[in-house]
Amino acid sequence: MFHSLPRQLAASALALSLYGAGLPAQTLGTIDFPTSGRADAQAQFLRGVLYMHSFEYQSAATAFREAQKLEPGFAMAYWGEALNYTHPVWNEQDSVAARATLQRLAATPAARRAKAPTARERGYLEAVELLYGEGSKPRRDTLYSRAMERLSHDHPNDHDARTLYALSLLGLSQGTRDIPTYIRAGAVADEVFRVNPNHPGAAHYVIHAFDDPIHAPLGLRAARAYSKIAPDAAHAQHMTTHIFVALGMWDDVVSQNVIAAGHNHGAWGPGHYTAWLGYGMLQQGRLAESRKHLETVRGNLGTTSRAPTRAYLMSMRAHYLINSERWDDPSRSWTVDASGVGPAPQAMDAFALGYAAVKRGDRSEAARRLVELVERGKRSPENDR
Template sequence: MSYYDLGPFGRTITTSSPEAQTWFDRGLTWVYAFNHEEAIQCFQKALEHDPDCAMAHWGVAYAAGPNYNVPWELMDPNGKAKALAAAFDATKRAVACAARATAVERALIGALPVRFPQRDPLPKDESPGMAAWDKAYTRAMRDIFASHKGDLDVRCLFVDAIMNETPWQMWNLETGQPTEGAATLEAMAVLDEAFETDAASWDHPGLLHLYVHLIEMSPFPQKALRAGDRLRELVPDSGHLVHMPTHIDVQCGNYRDVVYWNQKAVVADRKFVERNGVMNFYSLYRIHNHHFVIYGAMFLGQYTPAMEAAQELIDTTPEALLRIPSPPMADFLEPFISMKQHVLIRFGKWREIIAQELPEDRDLYCSTTAMMLYAKGVAHSVLGEIAEAEKAREAFRAAKARVPDTRLVHNNTVEDLLDIAAEMLSGELEYRRGKFDIAFAHLRRAVELSDALPYDEPWGWMQPPRHALGALLLEQGHLEEAEAVYRSDLGYDGKLARAYQHPENVWSLHGLHECLTRRGDNVEAPLIKARLDLAQARTEVPIRASCLCRRQAA
């Protein structure tokens, strides 16, 4: 079986073995594509051909260490110990082999001992702990960059070091400014300089990848559109890099590209599964692509691709994978199985929701169980089956209490997501009881909780609570508040941070247009209608309200 098509990227290193060079290039590409397990295997293959290749040892150390998605603090104790031991041992070997390396290679290798200064992890409660190692490594890389600014890999590794000090905290979403203590502007300046002055930077998967991550939380995600467009097809068999530009697409309302390119990423990753199976950490990245397809398709109003992706996500996440204890795969992956419930609610599949059977193992599938009970409660509420809805809510509350605080949907805890679910369900139930003020209070609280979630892309809560709030406000004739709700969701009023907006989504466009029409607006309504018509041109289902929990059609 031929190896993956990783494109032409590479870096010439000190080795007499062409095979070692080839495997190093593959490993470095995988590092930049965030497939660190496969990268380590490639670097080890390089060492089979050249045991004294200093940069291959460097690669093992680098790939074994922390990264933007898995910093030290997210590693479980066993995983952290294994990662540090591997990185420390490889660092020693790299240093031992560095004599015949080039000056820049020796510099990169020389930065490793400050990143991995000992073989055993520091206690978790020791301050500043292993974060001090990250800072020391960044200082070392800053010095190396000052002497080797023309080296794009050095530039990339320096920016990576900066971003790993404050992963997913590069921007304050509320202020639109860099997070206090984050060297965001320095990282952006280093990357911008490369793209403005060196054409080769547009062929560098690491620089392009980091730029997307750096800019996605900013007030100007469109700044990374061109980088994303270049990255999409640069490394054809890296599903993660095929997918990565859609972090920007979704922020810009390009939902069709979100679906299309994540479907392409899913196809690319099937090659990885054929060779490597699913029992690996990269499964988290694969499932991330399915998650994105679901999210984009829901905003497009396309049930079929959303449900197909939700089902394939379930099918590609076997129980055996969830039972891997280190890293704790159930904590990382099981909550994604519940995404199917969001699809069913989004498209009003109330009877299908009610007919679902709960998982047999409700401890392993605790997040899924809670979300299914939430969905059943909403479905019964919408159908006016109040007694059944109350029973479902009680069962949901009990299931919610059994979900451990370690369960995650990437950057969001399941606990936080289920807090939103609790408010949404109570809002739907009280609404059907005719207690509208109480219902709207719950739904407004759901909006507040959703707006307070740590940044994630896509959001773990898949249907913006504003869509239900706006739909039910409209149903009761509260046009002014409903209009404000939709304007915020679309980003038209500037009140929501950029990352919390959902530009040009068909659901809120429909709601806003209805508000304008019902209050007799003849100026803005035609403009919104044009945008709505464009969005509706791709929908698979008729859009009659911003949430199908609204029983009275517009």
């Protein structure tokens, strides 16, 4: 079904375009995404798409804006930045910023379409117009997904249309795992992965599609490949471990999250990668090292930390207490500011501290944490359904 440039040729073409544009050498994978853009703007555009495929959204936005500066009328650079404001797997969308981006290209959909010189590029623009058009988010997500399905059907050699269609399927269930839809998305992405095993989006979306204990074996090949496809994308180093966790491959979980968290171990703070790293250490039985890791990230929390960072510290402490069974550990007395933290991390924290109190025989502390746990449960979005 798919036909493309030989892999080495495509990789060389991309590398040469980035080098020619004066960009630092980076390895983010291989895509073949021709547009009508000027060579220097095209190099930045490709960089943006590569970063976007690996969910490195800030870096992607920077690259797309640089492409716009180099060629203000380059429609696909605005398409890329606009699409970059939707994160389907995480059910996040900044439609205001996306619409403002499209407005910078031209005032109306018709005027924007006129900026795209080819039918294929117009297809991409028309799809993103539906994504940020009228109606509820679920309706717009569905219309966008159907448009990407048509685009990939009309241009069967376009691997990026196909992989972005797979990603759109992952967003249809609005942040929950609808298994039949996810399996369909995985099958679509895997078609591309088999033809271009260096495509970052194909490998990445296969992993997301099969990110559960039952289907994880179907994503293992992509997980083994993805960290090597995009070594300069931190998310790629971490994302492989979603499959490794599901399969209990704790050595791989730890080694990959060490890479994802960065070489400066002493500066690690609470976050997604360090949380997964700490959990992996616990599953390996490295209790002393995981305790030291917890102390390090707490020490780097800072006095002006954001709520998500404090939420990670809460969850990391909870995992440590429950998995280490060190019920008297001094971390139980740490005060963590809960302002702005969602009910789920607070509930996890209250449960772990309460369970530790039960194990110590501290009935007063256990009762207090039980009240907290009930209150957090009342504030959970689950109770609004």
